[in-house]
Amino acid sequence: MLNDMRNYSKKIRWGLGLFSLILLLLASCKKDKYYFDGGKSDPNFKGTMLQYLQSKPVQFDTIAQIIKIAGLEKEFQQDELTFFAPTDQSVRSALKNTNNYLYQTGKDTLKVLTDIRPQIWRKYLMMYMFKGANRMKDYYQLDINLKSVYPGQNYYSYNNVIFNIGVIFDDINGIKYAGYRHLTIGYVTDLNKPTDSWVSADISSSDIKPLNGVVHTLNTNHIFGFDYGFVYDVYAGK
Known part of the structure; x- marks a missing residue:
């Protein structure tokens, strides 16, 4: 009797383990389709760019409010x-840095987004805006270690700040430039050194197409404003 119970218990554990494995495999298959097969997702959004941002509250709720x-x-x-x-997340990090600085310098900290002047929000948002609808295929190749050959290209943002934008071609299996391709954008901080003074940000997803343009999403570790100028501008404008 005892052996039968042990065998029955083993069968139950084995069955539960098999069931869990099947669920995991099914979840992995669905995840693979989403993450690896670009043909499975539609990059087009049937609405304006503002409507697209509003439709992604986890990523862009604050950005939509700032707009x-x-x-x-x-x-x-x-x-x-x-x-x-x-x-x-980039904005929240910037606000945290700003509040730390305001607190240390004896100024009132920020409570709501409207505590910051609209002109400051406008200045920094326009750094991320460029005329025309450019997808990744529309940008030149960039090799950080070989800029003389693959320099990317400089662009003026909406408020005439110069940025370098380019596509990095990764290597794979020893074959140069044959791997994954991803966009990067670099804020040119010193016009006297236009190829050596970048503050760069990588793009986590690209080529989302609302009706009136293209959205490329920056990595969450990006510093809003590209440097700490935002913090100092808020401090000076308080």
Whole structure:
């Protein structure tokens, strides 16, 4: 009797283990289709760029609010533009840094987004906005270690700040430039050294196409404003 019970218990554990494995494999298959097969997802969004951002509250709820505070709703609804979209996490990190600085210097900290002047939000959002609808295929190749051959290309943002934008071609299995391709954008901090003074940000997803342009999403570890100028501008404007 005891042996029968042990055998029965083993069968149950084996069955549960097999069932869990099947569920895991099914989940992996679904995840693979989403993450690895670009043909399975539709990059087109049937709405304006502002509507697209509003439809992704986890990533862009704060960004959508800032667009309204900055008075840029018309541009995000009507202009044909390319937006290198910083995520809400980037903004939250910037606000945390700002509040730390305000606290240390004896100024009142920020409570709500409207505590920051619209002109400051406008200035920094426009750094991420570019005229025209450019997908990854529209940008030149960039090799950080061989800029003389593959330099990317410089572009002016909406507020005439210069950025270098390019596509990095990774190596694979010893074959140069044959691997994964991804966009990067670099803020040119010193015009006297236009190829050596970049603050760069990588793009986590690219080529989302609302009706009036293209959205490329920046990595969540990106610093909003590309450096700490945002913190100092908020401090000076308080």
